[in-house]
Amino acid sequence: MLEPWxxxxxxxxxxxxxxxxxxxAFVFLPHH
Known part of the structure; x- marks a missing residue:
């Protein structure tokens, strides 16, 4: 198990x- 931190x-x-x-994705993909 992992510690909480x-x-x-x-x-x-x-x-x-x-x-x-x-x-x-938002920056490099063309917007239509």
Missing amino acids: ERALFSAFLFAIISTALYS
Whole structure:
């Protein structure tokens, strides 16, 4: 089992990756 702070750190890291991917998709994909 993960410690509470490890779980929070992992969640924040995962959120950062997902938000960066979504931001890149919105910026680089053409808008119609």
